[in-house]
Amino acid sequence: MCGIVGYIGNKKACPILIAGLTRLEYRGYDSAGVSTIEKNGLSLMKTKGRVKNLNDLKGIDKLEGTIGIAHTRWATHGKPSNENSHPHQDNSKTFSVVHNGIIENYAELKNLLEEKGYHFYSQTDTEVIPNLIHYYFLKDKEDNSTMKFLKAVRNACLDLKGSFAIEVISSYFPDNMIVVRKDSPLVIGTCENEKYISSDIPAILSYTRDFYLLNNLEFTILSKNSAKFFDTELNEIKKKLDVIEWNSSAAEKDGYDDFMLKEIYEQPSAVRETIGSRISNDLKCEIEELKFSKKQLQEITKIYIVACGTAMHAGLSGKNTIEKICRIPTEVDIASEFRYRDPIIDKNTLCIFISQSGETADTIAALKLAKSKGATTLAISNVIGSSITREADYSIYTHAGPEIAVASTKAYTSQVALINIIAIYFAEILQSTKSEYLNFLKQELLSLPKKIEETLKCKDQIFEFAKKVYQEKDMFFLGRGVDETVAKEGSLKLKEISYIHSESYAAGELKHGPIALIENGITVVGIMTDENLVEKTVSNIQEVITRGAKTLIITNQKINYNNFNEVIIIPEIAPFISPILSVIPLQLLSYFISKEKGLDVDKPRNLAKSVTVE
Numbered sequence: 001m002c003g004i005v006g007y008i009g010n011k012k013a014c015p016i017l018i019a020g021l022t023r024l025e026y027r028g029y030d031s032a033g034v035s036t037i038e039k040n041g042l043s044l045m046k047t048k049g050r051v052k053n054l055n056d057l058k059g060i061d062k063l064e065g066t067i068g069i070a071h072t073r074w075a076t077h078g079k080p081s082n083e084n085s086h087p088h089q090d091n092s093k094t095f096s097v098v099h100n101g102i103i104e105n106y107a108e109l110k111n112l113l114e115e116k117g118y119h120f121y122s123q124t125d126t127e128v129i130p131n132l133i134h135y136y137f138l139k140d141k142e143d144n145s146t147m148k149f150l151k152a153v154r155n156a157c158l159d160l161k162g163s164f165a166i167e168v169i170s171s172y173f174p175d176n177m178i179v180v181r182k183d184s185p186l187v188i189g190t191c192e193n194e195k196y197i198s199s200d201i202p203a204i205l206s207y208t209r210d211f212y213l214l215n216n217l218e219f220t221i222l223s224k225n226s227a228k229f230f231d232t233e234l235n236e237i238k239k240k241l242d243v244i245e246w247n248s249s250a251a252e253k254d255g256y257d258d259f260m261l262k263e264i265y266e267q268p269s270a271v272r273e274t275i276g277s278r279i280s281n282d283l284k285c286e287i288e289e290l291k292f293s294k295k296q297l298q299e300i301t302k303i304y305i306v307a308c309g310t311a312m313h314a315g316l317s318g319k320n321t322i323e324k325i326c327r328i329p330t331e332v333d334i335a336s337e338f339r340y341r342d343p344i345i346d347k348n349t350l351c352i353f354i355s356q357s358g359e360t361a362d363t364i365a366a367l368k369l370a371k372s373k374g375a376t377t378l379a380i381s382n383v384i385g386s387s388i389t390r391e392a393d394y395s396i397y398t399h400a401g402p403e404i405a406v407a408s409t410k411a412y413t414s415q416v417a418l419i420n421i422i423a424i425y426f427a428e429i430l431q432s433t434k435s436e437y438l439n440f441l442k443q444e445l446l447s448l449p450k451k452i453e454e455t456l457k458c459k460d461q462i463f464e465f466a467k468k469v470y471q472e473k474d475m476f477f478l479g480r481g482v483d484e485t486v487a488k489e490g491s492l493k494l495k496e497i498s499y500i501h502s503e504s505y506a507a508g509e510l511k512h513g514p515i516a517l518i519e520n521g522i523t524v525v526g527i528m529t530d531e532n533l534v535e536k537t538v539s540n541i542q543e544v545i546t547r548g549a550k551t552l553i554i555t556n557q558k559i560n561y562n563n564f565n566e567v568i569i570i571p572e573i574a575p576f577i578s579p580i581l582s583v584i585p586l587q588l589l590s591y592f593i594s595k596e597k598g599l600d601v602d603k604p605r606n607l608a609k610s611v612t613v614e
């Protein structure tokens with residue numbers, strides 16, 4: 001969690017830093033702060049609460065410095081408060097540091113530093129970093145030079161256990177900044193006489209398309225017109241520039257009230273981009289990032305799909321397709337469970353990791369574990385150069401464009417599309433399913449952008465329904481087969497942005513316990529897109545209607561609509577792919593309920609977009 005921004009150039013840093021923080025606020029919004037290099041030393045301005053509060057700080061408009069660092073916080077160690085806000089400084093106020101990640105051994109380091117006379121003023125893990133840098137800087141008897149600065153940062157970082165992306169400035173070095181990352185994201189944007197640093201690319205995409213993507217422990221000394229990279233031995237290393245194709249408007253609201261609504265409406269184009277040239281109009285399926293031979297695929301005896309939250313729900317729908325058309329046993333696991341349960345993995349296991357951000361700590365750890373046990377690893381991510389894509393043997397991008405709202409929408413639908421394409425690609429090589437059926441699935445995928453547009457027309461109907469139910473305390477989501485995976489996603493969306501308690505169940509499971517909770521007036525959402533299962537689900541919904549539930553049905557099946565309170569008809573589509581359509585009314589439902597309740601849709605309480613801590 002947490003977002004960090006930095007700037008070195010000829011312009012005043014502070015307004016650029018605050019603009020960058022505003023774009024990164026989805027990563028955390030408990031406090032914000034900036035530190036710049038001024039003529040009389042380092043400035044430090046920080047405050048509890050949202051980034052916009054920074055503008056109220058006395059003197060912030062007087063900052064002239066053209067180098068600065070900034071931070072927006074999702075609190076881990078220490079409650080949200082002014083003292084715990086970043087940047088943090090060493091006792092002599094010579095070094096300012098912002099940090100994203102967690103220092104696991106901070107208590108031990110704090111004790112060591114306290115023994116050496118350092119004092120601490122916050123409850124954060126971060127405050128050890130500037131003091132450690134100061135300690136190593138003083139210990140080194142060489143004359144001051146940027147290499148001495150770098151050495152002090154390097155020595156401090158080698159003492160840290162855990163994850164970190166940090167930016168360091170010092171009043172001794174008014175033209176430089178040092179940045180480094182380990183298991184937390186950090187990118188450097190570069191243009192003539194300016195360097196922009198950020199936790200993610202979209203926050204600084206309006207300034208440049210040229211980026212350096214840092215690998216773990218690549219220590220970087222920046223000045224306004226240079227970026228020099230060093231390994232842990234402080235040998236200089238060369239890095240290539242990556243040119244990013246998104247444009248900055250992809251990271252703006254573009255006239256929508258909220259990013260979430262914009263991203264819901266971007267789904268036709270996001271899914272079109274995901275499919276891209278992977279399925280051509282003449283129904284060829286090629287994934288240029290994958291080079292599996294038939295022999296290699298035949299040797300795979302088991303697939304794990306590992307992810308968190310919404311990405312895990314995309315994995316659940318992928319399992320349905322892979323097992324059915326590739327005939328390879330597939331298990332889906334939550335990354336935070338997988339990593340601690342000693343999963344049975346060998347060289348014949350393929351582990352697929354799905355992560356929009358590519359920075360989710362548990363997913364990265366699960367990937368490292370799978371690799372260490374000899375599995376072949378494949379990463380699916382939306383973020384170019386993100387950590388999981390750098391760790392995995394194979395990486396495929398969803399190309400859904402930046403997703404800013406905390407609640408995931410277009411990332412989910414593009415993940416479901418991509419995992420279906422991967423399943424088709426495998427099945428074709430394995431010849432495990434008739435080519436006629438695979439061609440049918442490809443046609444269905446190609447029809448998606450149009451069908452998503454059609455599905456989005458349910459907006460007004462959902463809006464009216466949301467107005468009727470927004471004050472409810474509980475809701476249930478039911479489905480069978482692939483529809484159950486969508487029930488899970490609909491329920492998660494409702495919880496996270498509407499703060500309504502909800503449960504999702506396999507429809508047939510309800511009578512084994514949870515039906516006891518069904519009482520008069522409760523809302524039950526039923527999803528039915530599979531003709532083989534629809535009658536069974538209808539019967540289960542009937543059971544809750546008998547007990548007084550009111551129902552919202554999402555379906556493309558021919559059923560007797562009179563039994564239900566509200567029915568949303570979505571276009572017909574192959575069941576494997578149907579989550580991409582059936583989830584849309586559920587995304588809109590949680591969106592409109594959240595709006596009716598007057599909540600902050602894009603930044604729900606207690607959450608952050610990218611969970612880079614365990």
Ligand code: F6R
Pocket residue numbers: 308309310311312354355356357358359360363406407408409492493496609610611
């Ligand atoms: C829910 C949501 C989260 C993420 C989860 C994984 O709307 O966004 O559940 O899906 O935190 O994040 P990534 O995909 O970045 O690994």
